[in-house]
Amino acid sequence: MFGSNFCRRVVQLSLFLLFVATAVSAQASPQTAAPATAQHTAASASPPTPATPARADILRGAYGPYRVNNDLLSYHLDIRVDPEKQFISGKNSIRFKMLADGTRIQLDLHPALEVDKILLGTAQLKYERDSGAVFVDFPESLHAGQEYTIDFYYSGHPLQTARFGGFTFGKDPAGRPWIYTACEDIGASVWWPNKDQWRDEVENMQISVAIPNGLVDVSNGKFVGKTDLGDGYTRWDWLVQYPINNYDVSLNIGNYVHFSDQLGNLPLDFYVLPEDLDKAKKQFAQAKGMIEAYQHYFGEYPFQKDGYKLVEVPYSGMEHQSAVTYGNHFTNGYLGRDWTGVGVSPKFDFIIIHESGHEWFGNSVSAADRSDMWIHEGWTTYLEVLYVEYTFGHEDAIKYVNGYKAKVQNREPIIAERGVAATPPQDMYFKGALFLNTLRSVINDDARWFALIHDFYQHFKYQNIMTEDVVAYFNQQTGMNLAPLFDQYLRHTAIPTLELKFGEADGTVDYRWQADEPDFAMPIRVGKKTDWQIIQPTTYWQTMKTPLKKNEFDVATDLYFVNVSKQ
Numbered sequence: 153m154f155g156s157n158f159c160r161r162v163v164q165l166s167l168f169l170l171f172v173a174t175a176v177s178a179q180a181s182p183q184t185a186a187p188a189t190a191q192h193t194a195a196s197a198s199p200p201t202p203a204t205p206a207r208a209d210i211l212r213g214a215y216g217p218y219r220v221n222n223d224l225l226s227y228h229l230d231i232r233v234d235p236e237k238q239f240i241s242g243k244n245s246i247r248f249k250m251l252a253d254g255t256r257i258q259l260d261l262h263p264a265l266e267v268d269k270i271l272l273g274t275a276q277l278k279y280e281r282d283s284g285a286v287f288v289d290f291p292e293s294l295h296a297g298q299e300y301t302i303d304f305y306y307s308g309h310p311l312q313t314a315r316f317g318g319f320t321f322g323k324d325p326a327g328r329p330w331i332y333t334a335c336e337d338i339g340a341s342v343w344w345p346n347k348d349q350w351r352d353e354v355e356n357m358q359i360s361v362a363i364p365n366g367l368v369d370v371s372n373g374k375f376v377g378k379t380d381l382g383d384g385y386t387r388w389d390w391l392v393q394y395p396i397n398n399y400d401v402s403l404n405i406g407n408y409v410h411f412s413d414q415l416g417n418l419p420l421d422f423y424v425l426p427e428d429l430d431k432a433k434k435q436f437a438q439a440k441g442m443i444e445a446y447q448h449y450f451g452e453y454p455f456q457k458d459g460y461k462l463v464e465v466p467y468s469g470m471e472h473q474s475a476v477t478y479g480n481h482f483t484n485g486y487l488g489r490d491w492t493g494v495g496v497s498p499k500f501d502f503i504i505i506h507e508s509g510h511e512w513f514g515n516s517v518s519a520a521d522r523s524d525m526w527i528h529e530g531w532t533t534y535l536e537v538l539y540v541e542y543t544f545g546h547e548d549a550i551k552y553v554n555g556y557k558a559k560v561q562n563r564e565p566i567i568a569e570r571g572v573a574a575t576p577p578q579d580m581y582f583k584g585a586l587f588l589n590t591l592r593s594v595i596n597d598d599a600r601w602f603a604l605i606h607d608f609y610q611h612f613k614y615q616n617i618m619t620e621d622v623v624a625y626f627n628q629q630t631g632m633n634l635a636p637l638f639d640q641y642l643r644h645t646a647i648p649t650l651e652l653k654f655g656e657a658d659g660t661v662d663y664r665w666q667a668d669e670p671d672f673a674m675p676i677r678v679g680k681k682t683d684w685q686i687i688q689p690t691t692y693w694q695t696m697k698t699p700l701k702k703n704e705f706d707v708a709t710d711l712y713f714v715n716v717s718k719q
């Protein structure tokens with residue numbers, strides 16, 4: 153995704169919250185505690201007090217007891233969409249394996265939609281709705297290790313909400329129906345029933361969408377076929393052959409025309425409004441170079457059997473798995489702008505490059521909780537930088553990534569509160585990418601860096617992970633202790649400051665890091681731009697000799713995202 157609503161939650165307290173918060177903290181991985189000491193206080197404003205999460209956010213965000221007791225296997229979402237009545241109806245067949253004996257599981261469906269019935273075989277199940285959650289009760293205990301399928305029937309007028317629409321019944325410029333979903337923020341249960349959380353994904357999914365004849369539905373996965381239902385509707389069937397995030401599941405219904413291409417064995421399919429066909433054929437040619445660049449760094453496109461698609465929509469874009477939606481007006485930059493303001497972004501289409509980068513980070517490697525969404529956005533923003541490096545060279549890449557500095561706010565840590573469906577601040581994008589660029593300089597060996605990030609992707613592809621997994625992997629592969637670096641950039645608001653005290657008379661400079669992490673230690677290039685010298689500052693003062701005067705002494709701030717203070 154690019155550009156979310158960074159709204160604050162309403163304050164709401166309940167006994168239930170205390171119950172869930174306790175249940176969740178028992179399972180959550182330990183947070184790194186790193187209180188700032190007086191000696192190591194970073195120069196940042198105190199972080200805003202987090203708002204108390206609303207009950208609905210806890211219900212959706214927590215991996216509670218009725219989620220943890222089961223493991224998703226597959227969905228078959230089978231719905232009918234009526235553009236005139238702005239009404240949807242149908243069912244999701246949910247196949248899951250019980251991990252513990254139990255009589256209750258938690259699914260989710262937005263309160264705006266009706267639960268029509270929930271069946272296990274032919275038996276109708278009882279359920280209890282609580283905000284967006286639907287607790288389904290079984291008459292007899294389900295058994296650990298056994299697989300079950302329930303059919304969840306629902307209907308109603310789905311909500312058009314949030315910046316990208318949730319579920320939108322729109323019209324194209326010619327007045328024809330244009331219906332689409334984009335629900336990463338509000339959650340997929342805004343339009344279909346599912347286990348609406350990030351940790352657990354189905355292994356595969358069928359999507360069947362019945363729509364009035366003459367319209368086209370583009371959903372995720374491989375197009376299986378369409379069937380005339382004989383009542384003025386045609387059902388479009390799609391098959392997702394890989395794990396998929398709930399919010400990636402999408403339908404895009406419109407008067408689309410289709411053209412296709414091929415990259416090796418990978419089918420490339422493009423769906424646009426007829427009036428945009430010529431522009432699209434030109435602009436979407438960038439897809440090939442993008443896939444080649446990302447394959448160069450990380451390996452094969454993750455959803456080979458499902459193919460790669462770009463689908464025109466009226467909002468800017470979204471990384472819907474294997475069916476990336478596109479609304480960047482068939483021009484380079486981002487919505488016509490030079491996105492990072494340094495002259496590089498006008499060379500490519502930001503939405504094609506960014507949203508498709510999520511196929512590797514976001515869709516293949518996924519975060520297990522929304523709090524750690526930098527794994528999607530920080531990495532994908534860094535993938536933009538790699539695309540620039542591969543396509544236009546290293547100099548442009550450095551220019552491009554440093555252009556992001558102006559967008560960094562340093563107001564809240566990148567990693568948000570866990571288990572409450574919290575949206576991290578937008579620093580997860582820009583500061584996240586600048587941090588990874590910094591890490592590359594810390595590794596200080598490009599061959600090693602590229603092998604490291606390639607292997608990191610390969611190790612975690614098709615998995616849902618947390619920041620702890622990332623840090624443990626990097627530590628293990630490098631033999632370094634990078635935890636204080638990850639923690640400083642991701643769990644604190646301030647970036648580190650390199651403090652320099654010049655003793656020009658003696659030809660010396662004292663140096664240390666000012667950082668929140670007491671053990672923060674990061675090598676950095678200093679001295680003369682043409683002949684950098686690497687020093688190993690910690691949070692304690694050290695002294696080095698230098699023939700350079702204060703105003704001649706440089707720090708490689710293009711390669712490391714740090715502040716420098718000279719005295």
Ligand SMILES: [Zn+2]
Nearest residue numbers: 153154529532
């Ligand atoms: Zn994104």
